[in-house]
Amino acid sequence: MPENRRFLLRRRPDGEPVREDFALVTQQTPVLADGQFLIRNHYASLDPAMRGWMDDAESYMPPIPLDNPVRASTIGMVEESRAEGFAPGQWVMGLNGIEDYSVGMVGGFTQPIDPAMVPQVTNYLSLFGAVGMTAYFGFFDVCEPQKGETVLVTGAAGAVGSIVGQLAKIAGCRAIGIAGGPEKCARLTGRYGFDAAIDYRGKDEAALTHAIAQAAPDGVDIIFENVGGIILDAGLTNLNLHARVGLCGLISEYNTPPRGARNLWQLIVNRASIRGLLVADYVARFGEGAAKMAPWAASGQIVIDEHIDEGIENAYDAFMRLFAGTNQGKMILKLT
Numbered sequence: 001m002p003e004n005r006r007f008l009l010r011r012r013p014d015g016e017p018v019r020e021d022f023a024l025v026t027q028q029t030p031v032l033a034d035g036q037f038l039i040r041n042h043y044a045s046l047d048p049a050m051r052g053w054m055d056d057a058e059s060y061m062p063p064i065p066l067d068n069p070v071r072a073s074t075i076g077m078v079e080e081s082r083a084e085g086f087a088p089g090q091w092v093m094g095l096n097g098i099e100d101y102s103v104g105m106v107g108g109f110t111q112p113i114d115p116a117m118v119p120q121v122t123n124y125l126s127l128f129g130a131v132g133m134t135a136y137f138g139f140f141d142v143c144e145p146q147k148g149e150t151v152l153v154t155g156a157a158g159a160v161g162s163i164v165g166q167l168a169k170i171a172g173c174r175a176i177g178i179a180g181g182p183e184k185c186a187r188l189t190g191r192y193g194f195d196a197a198i199d200y201r202g203k204d205e206a207a208l209t210h211a212i213a214q215a216a217p218d219g220v221d222i223i224f225e226n227v228g229g230i231i232l233d234a235g236l237t238n239l240n241l242h243a244r245v246g247l248c249g250l251i252s253e254y255n256t257p258p259r260g261a262r263n264l265w266q267l268i269v270n271r272a273s274i275r276g277l278l279v280a281d282y283v284a285r286f287g288e289g290a291a292k293m294a295p296w297a298a299s300g301q302i303v304i305d306e307h308i309d310e311g312i313e314n315a316y317d318a319f320m321r322l323f324a325g326t327n328q329g330k331m332i333l334k335l336t
């Protein structure tokens with residue numbers, strides 16, 4: 001069996017992950033049992049949620065066991081098989097680990113995919129994967145947009161946020177995005193079609209609240225929240241009557257003790273709602289979401305950016321881009 005380089009979680013990060021929390025080791029791939037197949041992983045999706053899986057905390061998924069590969073959605077090709085339906089050469093996608101080879105089994109999380117159905121096979125990790133489905137179902141199902149409403153998207157230049165802004169425009173809404181730095185803000189309006197962009201860097205809560213009020217003089221009807229902290233609080237202060245807040249992520253709190261939202265009173269004042277969303281709830285409807293988004297992608301109404309770093313030895317640096325904000329689009333690690 002081939003040698004397998006594996007990016008292991010060695011210890012649980014205390015705050016921001018450091019290099020020493022991980023180790024790159026080489027091990028033998030196991031001998032396959034009946035019903036199993038060997039996957040050569042080509043691409044791993046790097047997602048902010050992986051930070052939460054590294055903690056020993058109760059969540060929607062068990063923690064990554066120590067000395068196991070860091071869990072990630074991967075795309076790969078079946079190399080050997082003792083399983084019906086998974087012939088060598090078949091492209092597959094699954095929730096595996098950051099490693100050269102993973103073992104899949106019939107009835108597990110790994111499913112066949114058809115690269116001919118998408119412009120790039122990596123699109124299964126972006127627009128046509130969990131990211132795109134988070135944006136699609138999070139926006140349409142959880143936020144229930146109406147034509148003419150104002151939508152505020154935080155983390156707007158990222159994988160999920162950039163798609164939500166474009167969906168908001170397709171839904172006939174006004175889209176305002178918040179992102180870090182002038183370059184990302186220029187991309188929001190220039191590439192993704194947001195009506196206005198706000199650079200949060202260097203702004204305290206009062207300045208952010210003011211900037212949102214200027215960009216949304218008639219108030220905000222929907223917040224698609226990816227960040228939390230003072231950015232969420234500034235958004236809450238600008239809510240309209242019966243506004244909806246779709247709580248998708250809180251990335252500003254993943255490496256620090258949660259600060260929490262302090263302006264929840266605004267939900268009462270405005271009879272507004274806040275609702276958490278988890279893309280895993282929509283797995284059975286992914287086909288529906290993909291069918292809706294395919295023509296928008298084909299016509300250029302939705303563009304998707306993928307930031308692909310190469311080499312398993314760069315897994316740590318690539319993952320940390322998500323927290324430094326140096327990823328320009330969906331963060332993916334190429335393993336082959």
Ligand SMILES: NC(=O)c1ccc[n+]([C@@H]2O[C@H](COP(=O)([O-])OP(=O)(O)OC[C@H]3O[C@@H](n4cnc5c(N)ncnc54)[C@H](OP(=O)(O)O)[C@@H]3O)[C@@H](O)[C@H]2O)c1
Pocket residue numbers: 047048049130131134155156157158159160161178179180181184226227247248249250251252253277278279280321322323324325326327329330331
């Ligand atoms: N609920 C679900 O099912 C679900 C599914 C997928 C993703 N999510 C959530 O969606 C959010 C976005 O995920 P993504 O995959 O699209 O990642 P992403 O936005 O492509 O990358 C993360 C971005 O977050 C921003 N960021 C990082 N630390 C920050 C901080 N302290 N304050 C403000 N912004 C910060 C950075 O952009 P800037 O340069 O603009 O700071 C960074 O580029 C995350 O919160 C993630 O957990 C939730």
